[in-house]
Amino acid sequence: MKKILTAAVLTLALAGTAFALSDSEYLTLKKSNADFARADKNLTQVWKKVTGSMSGRSLKAIRDEQREWIDLGRDEDAAYYMSMGYSRAEAYAMATNDRAEYIPQRAREIRNGK
16 A cells, blocks of 8 residues: 555655646746736736835745745646646646635735744
8 A cells, every 4th residue: 555655645746747837838827828917917916015015024925825835836736737637738728727716815825923
């Protein structure tokens, strides 16, 4: 059983890296896909609004989490949507929209010490 679990975790980890969005792919996707461009613009606007009212440790905490999401979470979220049959562009747009919805909630949690 332990071998099966280890193999499953390794497979998921490798699958995640296969879908990773490089910086150049991000820029290309942003230029070539209107849905992703809108989602990215929305996330940027939400981000500016939320972080504009934060400072100190709270701002650092949410920035650190956002960097982690860009490095790992974004690809994991998009991989989930791709596994459901969505195209890569659709999946990244959906993952980005999900993040835009999550940021205000997470900012409130951070401010409240959670």
